[in-house]
Amino acid sequence: MSDRVWVLGVDSGGSGLRVALGAIAGDTGRDTGRVRAVDVAVVDSVAFAEPVRTGERGIDAGHLLERLVPAAEGLLARAGVAVRPAAVTAVAVGAAGMATLGDDLRAKLPAALRGSLGVDRLALAADAVTAYAGALGQRAGAVVAAGTGMIALGTDLSVWRRADGWGHLLGDCGSGAWIGRAGLEAALRAYDGRRGGSAALLARVEAVFGDPKGLPGRLYPRGDRPAVLASFAPEVARCGAEGDPVASGILAGAARHIAEAAAAVCPPGADRADAADAADPVGPVEVALTGGLFAMGDALLVPLRAELAEQLPYARTVSAGGDPLVGALSVAAALATDTLRLPREPGMLETTGW
Known part of the structure; x- marks a missing residue:
């Protein structure tokens, strides 16, 4: 050896x-x-x-x-x-x-x-x-890394371009924590009888956390709040897959945020009509998705593919190596x-x- x-x-x-x-x-x-x-x-x-x-x-x-x-x-x-x-x-x-x-x-x-x-x-x-x-x-392109948080990074091999990654209070839009928090909010809206609530998500809150009235006390003191919020994201995906319109709307919003971050970091010139020649002599700019969030399945991936096609028509989505x-x-x-x-x-x- x-x-x-x-x-x-x-x-x-x-x-x-x-x-x-x-x-x-x-x-x-x-x-x-x-x-x-x-x-x-x-x-x-x-x-x-x-x-x-x-x-x-x-x-x-x-x-x-x-x-x-x-x-x-x-x-x-x-x-x-x-x-x-x-x-x-x-x-x-x-x-x-x-x-x-x-x-x-x-x-x-x-x-x-x-x-x-x-x-x-x-x-x-x-x-x-x-x-x-x-x-x-070491190829030029863009990567979205999403799990509890979310950050997008791109390069033309001369400089880095970054979008989001600002944490669950200021950003990480479309992340597991973002989806989980939106799902919990929709559940509490239903509990209060306010517009925009989801009975399906409320039922999942009760199954996972118990009495919704105790949710703030169980969440706010935690040092791992982002992870706790993200733990509810699969429940949002489950409700979305079962046809709950509020959950589906949350996942569509997450897809939009993720695609926006990817578009923001694509190498300069990638949005030109001749991107295949301008950004990369071999082909169109590549965008890879990596991280546990993308294991949530079609409830997220279907709207995400649609958003990527709309916002980055010049890009090719590839599997992370x-x-x-x-x-x-x-x-x-x-x-x-x-x-x-x-x-x-x-x-x-x-x-x-x-």
Whole structure:
């Protein structure tokens, strides 16, 4: 296995921490007709259910390192690789909140990983960037990542364009939290006897949460309010699939918001009539959808496809190639082989040892 180049990908988010070991066998660089790509195989991975802590300096680098270094050593050992300096060529960390909460990671990770694993090449990225890399690789296009929250990211490979991702109080429009909150509001309207209410959604609130009068007390004090709100989104989808017009209207609104975010981040020039020539010499701009929200089924996907066709007639919707952990590995592999083409930008994608 000495002919392999070893890289690590890290996905740190609100639902926990995942670390994967990847291997690049020999010279696997290949010309895709757009950018040079590198094939990296996932060898092994490990997951931690508890998220990395945040503190006064943002994401706690010490807490991340307490898990990352032993996890990396264990993955290397299981792969039969001697844990030694420079065993790992590059590491890419995708972290939620990197843009505003990444100061501690920037200050501590480069020296710490160089000292513990001999790593000279490190990429620190927003989780939206690793979601993009997992979905589209290093191609120009747009990606919508939606689960509890929602963010859209696009690039022409020179700059990043971002839309939403402002959290459940100020944005994340069309996300699981947005859909769940709208569904709860419609249920409470029905409970009050106000217009716009849904008896079907009220019945689901009573089944899931109990007496609606107690809902504010059970929701407002929670530190994980977005996740609690998002937990009701599948109930909205269920009611919509069963023909409830209020639930269907909520899902149609979510689809509209998601398509608007995708349209806002498509590379400049993609909306021209000759987009196939202007934005991408190979074909029309690609838009990928990634994240758990899109597992809700046709109740959301049917109106979303219609909105995408209306708002982005010049785009082609494609399946995501992989998840954010795969994206982190691909960024690490590109960094290790000097083939990284995704834009470097403070708070989005920053590299050391380049």
